[in-house]
Amino acid sequence: xxxxxxxxxxxxxxLNEDEIEKMAAEINIQTFQKGTILLEQGEVxxxxxxxxxxxxxxxxxxxxxxxxxSNFYTEExxxxxxxxxxxxxxxxxxxxxxxxxxxxxxxxxxxxxxxEAFPVLSDMTRKIMEENIGAVNDEFALFISQKPEERFxxxxxxxxxxxxxxxxxxxxxxxxxTPESLSRIKKRLL
Amino acid sequence: xxxxxxxxxxxxxxLNEDEIEKMAAEINIQTFQKGTILLEQGEVxxxxxxxxxxxxxxxxxxxxxxxxxSNFYTEExxxxxxxxxxxxxxxxxxxxxxxxxxxxxxxxxxxxxxxEAFPVLSDMTRKIMEENIGAVNDEFALFISQKPEERFxxxxxxxxxxxxxxxxxxxxxxxxxTPESLSRIKKRLL
Numbered sequence: 001x002x003x004x005x006x007x008x009x010x011x012x013x014x015l016n017e018d019e020i021e022k023m024a025a026e027i028n029i030q031t032f033q034k035g036t037i038l039l040e041q042g043e044v045x046x047x048x049x050x051x052x053x054x055x056x057x058x059x060x061x062x063x064x065x066x067x068x069x070s071n072f073y074t075e076e077x078x079x080x081x082x083x084x085x086x087x088x089x090x091x092x093x094x095x096x097x098x099x100x101x102x103x104x105x106x107x108x109x110x111x112x113x114x115x116e117a118f119p120v121l122s123d124m125t126r127k128i129m130e131e132n133i134g135a136v137n138d139e140f141a142l143f144i145s146q147k148p149e150e151r152f153x154x155x156x157x158x159x160x161x162x163x164x165x166x167x168x169x170x171x172x173x174x175x176x177x178t179p180e181s182l183s184r185i186k187k188r189l190l
Numbered sequence: 191x192x193x194x195x196x197x198x199x200x201x202x203x204x205l206n207e208d209e210i211e212k213m214a215a216e217i218n219i220q221t222f223q224k225g226t227i228l229l230e231q232g233e234v235x236x237x238x239x240x241x242x243x244x245x246x247x248x249x250x251x252x253x254x255x256x257x258x259x260s261n262f263y264t265e266e267x268x269x270x271x272x273x274x275x276x277x278x279x280x281x282x283x284x285x286x287x288x289x290x291x292x293x294x295x296x297x298x299x300x301x302x303x304x305x306e307a308f309p310v311l312s313d314m315t316r317k318i319m320e321e322n323i324g325a326v327n328d329e330f331a332l333f334i335s336q337k338p339e340e341r342f343x344x345x346x347x348x349x350x351x352x353x354x355x356x357x358x359x360x361x362x363x364x365x366x367x368t369p370e371s372l373s374r375i376k377k378r379l380l
Contacts, residue, residue, distance in 0.1 A: 062335055068334055068335040082321075127274060136327060136330060140330045140333070143333065
């Protein structure tokens with residue numbers, strides 16, 4: 001299982017055998033049952049995750065009391081709550097496991113130490129963030145202009161597995177649709 | 191003018207007098223007329239920018255031929271096209287100056303050299319990206335659930351100046367609205 005994380009890291013940086021061995025010793029893998037809450041909205045996050053197997057949902061309750069699903073993380077995606085821009089460093093989001101999940105668990109309090117022990121990691125983090133920010137910018141730009149049916153089609157082509165894996169009312173929320181609209185669109189398209 | 195960029199950098203990293211002096215010597219400030227195209231959709235970006243004064247619009251023509259405004263960058267915002275996640279490294283967006291603008295111009299081809307010359311910069315870039323990604327994630331999550339009127343209200347409270355500064359059809363596009371809907375919402379609220 002650790003190989004998956006190492007392979008992922010190798011996409012961004014060169015690692016020699018010695019570094020791989022030392023890092024592998026630091027990797028903390030844990031299994032979580034479906035329904036486990038990893039983080040509650042309002043808490044200050046102390047951990048980050050990398051999905052080896054399973055699915056983690058990111059969601060929030062907005063000021064109007066509506067629950068909004070803002071992301072689903074699946075295999076080989078990293079789950080980080082970025083809170084540097086917020087005043088009190090608390091999370092706007094909750095995280096919960098939609099499926100039984102196997103996750104690499106990272107401790108944010110030792111992040112700086114890890115960069116000092118393994119300087120290549122700082123480079124890697126920067127590159128991963130560049131990918132993430134590019135992807136979320138693109139998704140956002142498309143979302144602004146897409147009609148509901150186009151959003152569903154885009155998801156079908158990019159993440160077809162997701163449509164089968166998650167509760168449909170959560171999927172609807174993620175697409176900015178009512179469950180009824182999603183159901184109509186699916187009937188029309190599938 | 192260079193002070194503004196140095197002050198911005200100091201929010202993220204500690205800089206000593208020597209570093210400030212050396213970096214200030216590298217800072218390239220240019221003035222661009224309103225209407226200047228900084229980057230065309232499909233080109234591979236070679237430059238990045240930091241807005242000292244003015245406004246830069248990011249937009250794209252989607253597959254249906256619609257023009258979508260996906261961002262406006264104003265004072266003390268950095269303008270970077272993140273393309274690491276794309277196959278051919280070309281930009282999905284165009285960039286143009288909505289106003290006469292004074293920008294710091296950064297050369298992406300010397301980015302790696304800059305990190306080597308000034309190792310603190312790598313740390314700074316990571317922190318700036320953490321802020322950016324956190325902010326865009328939050329905006330996106332809200333956008334999914336917000337009704338058009340709520341989107342406009344959110345913009346009024348966060349970036350009231352923008353509403354006065356940019357053409358209204360571009361603002362409408364940025365909010366995912368038709369110009370007519372935006373005009374109705376403004377009449378109701380202002």
